[in-house]
Amino acid sequence: MSALLEVRGLAKRFGGLVATDGLNLDVQAGEIHALIGPNGAGKTTAIAQIAGELRPDAGTIRLAGQDVTALPVPARVKAGMTRSFQITQVLMQSTALANVAMVEQVRQGHSFRLWRPAARDERLLAPARAMLQRVGLAARADVAAEDLSHGERRQLELAMALATHPRLLLLDEPMAGLGATESAAMTALLAALKQEVAILLVEHDMDAVFALADRITVLEGGRVIASGAPDAIRADPAVREAYLGAA
Amino acid sequence: MRESPRQIIVLAISFALLAALPWIAGAVGRPDFVTLGSQACVMAIAAASLDLLMGRTGLPSFGHAAWLGLGAYTVGILAFHARDLGPWALQAWAVWPLAVLVPAALAAVIGALCLRTSGISFIMITLAFAQMFFFLFVALKTYGGDDGLTLRRRSTIPGIAPRDDVAFFYVCLVALVLVLLLLRRVAASRFGTVLDGIRQNERRMMAMGLAPFPYKLAAFVLSAAIAGLAGALHVNLFRFASPDVLHWTMSGELMVMVVLGGLGSLWGAVFGAAAMVVLHAVLAQWTEHWQIVLGPILVAVVLLARRGVWGALGGK
Numbered sequence: 001m002s003a004l005l006e007v008r009g010l011a012k013r014f015g016g017l018v019a020t021d022g023l024n025l026d027v028q029a030g031e032i033h034a035l036i037g038p039n040g041a042g043k044t045t046a047i048a049q050i051a052g053e054l055r056p057d058a059g060t061i062r063l064a065g066q067d068v069t070a071l072p073v074p075a076r077v078k079a080g081m082t083r084s085f086q087i088t089q090v091l092m093q094s095t096a097l098a099n100v101a102m103v104e105q106v107r108q109g110h111s112f113r114l115w116r117p118a119a120r121d122e123r124l125l126a127p128a129r130a131m132l133q134r135v136g137l138a139a140r141a142d143v144a145a146e147d148l149s150h151g152e153r154r155q156l157e158l159a160m161a162l163a164t165h166p167r168l169l170l171l172d173e174p175m176a177g178l179g180a181t182e183s184a185a186m187t188a189l190l191a192a193l194k195q196e197v198a199i200l201l202v203e204h205d206m207d208a209v210f211a212l213a214d215r216i217t218v219l220e221g222g223r224v225i226a227s228g229a230p231d232a233i234r235a236d237p238a239v240r241e242a243y244l245g246a247a
Numbered sequence: 248m249r250e251s252p253r254q255i256i257v258l259a260i261s262f263a264l265l266a267a268l269p270w271i272a273g274a275v276g277r278p279d280f281v282t283l284g285s286q287a288c289v290m291a292i293a294a295a296s297l298d299l300l301m302g303r304t305g306l307p308s309f310g311h312a313a314w315l316g317l318g319a320y321t322v323g324i325l326a327f328h329a330r331d332l333g334p335w336a337l338q339a340w341a342v343w344p345l346a347v348l349v350p351a352a353l354a355a356v357i358g359a360l361c362l363r364t365s366g367i368s369f370i371m372i373t374l375a376f377a378q379m380f381f382f383l384f385v386a387l388k389t390y391g392g393d394d395g396l397t398l399r400r401r402s403t404i405p406g407i408a409p410r411d412d413v414a415f416f417y418v419c420l421v422a423l424v425l426v427l428l429l430l431r432r433v434a435a436s437r438f439g440t441v442l443d444g445i446r447q448n449e450r451r452m453m454a455m456g457l458a459p460f461p462y463k464l465a466a467f468v469l470s471a472a473i474a475g476l477a478g479a480l481h482v483n484l485f486r487f488a489s490p491d492v493l494h495w496t497m498s499g500e501l502m503v504m505v506v507l508g509g510l511g512s513l514w515g516a517v518f519g520a521a522a523m524v525v526l527h528a529v530l531a532q533w534t535e536h537w538q539i540v541l542g543p544i545l546v547a548v549v550l551l552a553r554r555g556v557w558g559a560l561g562g563k
């Protein structure tokens with residue numbers, strides 16, 4: 001059985017700096033695969049290449065058997081994977097509801113309609129409300145994103161990624177900047193998502209990683225230094241030296 | 248975007264005043280006010296069309312005058328050849344749609360090239376294309392070159408005397424109202440919300456699965472088409488088309504109108520255009536260096552009301 005996501009020999013350099021160095025990575029359907037490593041290890045760079053924002057120098061990326069290496073970002077979203085951002089990227093002046101409704105609209109297609117008003121279109125709003133409900137943001141639906149708290153914006157970010165109905169979510173530090181309670185809530189949310197969507201999870205919060213991950217890959221200097229089950233990773237001396245020991 | 252109560256009152260008063268302008272002009276004995284009113288309507292149409300690009304979609308085109316000029320020259324050149332082409336070349340119903348279509352068609356090609364760039368490069372490349380058209384019309388001696396092209400009589404509209412300035416003012420006013428209704432409707436549509444999303448965060452839109460290019464191009468073409476209509480009215484208003492209409496200073500003035508009024512608010516572009524036309528006329532009476540006075544006014548507006556005159560009216 002081939003994996004949902006198959007990354008083979010991915011390589012990227014920025015001038016003299018090797019940010020991704022022959023990365024091989026699989027994400028199986030139904031699993032949470034954590035990608036961890038120290039700052040600057042190349043995690044975000046890897047996500048950006050898998051999502052299609054950054055063109056790799058070499059390597060292939062397959063989603064459900066389909067080679068998507070040459071596809072632009074929107075086509076990869078249609079093929080079933082989308083990313084969230086380490087630094088929140090939402091439509092700041094739009095309400096939480098409008099943000100998710102926009103995703104719903106893009107997913108449904110038909111954005112070349114120039115006449116009918118979109119703001120009261122229940123075909124967009126109803127699924128958007130349901131999605132906000134799911135991430136626990138229903139009460140804040142009509143608040144502009146710029147007026148949401150940081151934690152709420154992280155929830156919105158997740159709702160928007162989910163609203164594309166992906167088969168694979170690429171999450172870049174969903175817990176970044178969250179307090180302990182918020183992190184716990186986000187962890188519970190991701191655990192519940194596992195039933196329906198595979199996740200490649202980049203995260204520095206080791207409690208969350210060990211609570212969620214089925215498999216962990218450790219990056220350092222763009223290369224994989226270890227990959228395997230959480231217990232094995234926890235015990236790996238090279239990993240302890242490079243990353244966990246420091247934490 | 249919803250208007251505040253104060254904005255609605257200001258809108259109602261402004262349009263009532265505008266509708267009554269010919270009587271007011273008559274009462275104060277200044278028939279030239281009617282022409283000024285027509286000019287304000289025409290520039291408001293052009294500025295509103297630029298606001299669709301700059302304010303809505305976040306694409307600061309510095310070449311918008313090209314479409315205005317192409318619309319104007321389309322009407323002028325067709326009228327110039329009316330003897331060979333036949334009487335349709337003088338009819339508004341035939342030439343005004345062409346003045347919309349010609350810029351729109353060219354914008355489809357030029358937009359496809361310009362939209363491969365973004366940021367400063369987009370500003371520069373739109374400027375370059377507009378200047379190319381400017382030099383083209385300067386070089387076209389058949390159509391007057393530098394001196395411009397005179398339109399012997401206004402495009403024929405059934406029931407309207409070609410020399411009736413008041414009737415022509417109402418034509419401009421109706422065109423403005425129709426354009427504003429159209430643009431408002433478009434802004435609130437699914438298409439309009441996509442443009443708004445692209446302005447706010449293009450990267451996020453792509454992560455939603457949206458390929459922005461076709462939407463940006465459609466906005467570019469629609470905006471050029473409406474500017475072409477403004478051009479058709481412009482050449483009819485002054486019975487004259489000159490390369491000045493496509494000069495980069497005109498593009499700059501249009502941008503100033505949009506920023507002065509308030510980016511992205513549509514009505515702001517209208518007020519910005521009206522304010523510029525009036526300021527231009529008033530200041531030009533005092534001094535020929537009217538731009539020296541205009542500069543500080545602009546700086547003051549930008550500093551005091553970052554969301555423009557219209558945004559300041561809205562409060563918040």
Ligand SMILES: Nc1ncnc2c1ncn2[C@@H]1O[C@H](COP(=O)(O)OP(=O)(O)OP(=O)(O)O)[C@@H](O)[C@H]1O
Pocket residue numbers: 014017019037038039040041042043044045046086
């Ligand atoms: N566009 C770029 N140009 C040049 N260097 C870059 C670029 N993007 C990333 N880098 C470099 O590549 C390396 C990997 O960066 P990346 O952002 O992928 O790390 P990361 O693992 O996500 O780190 P963090 O945990 O801090 O988010 C870093 O040394 C970074 O400085």
Ligand SMILES: [Mg+2]
Pocket residue numbers: 043044045086
């Ligand atoms: Mg990172």
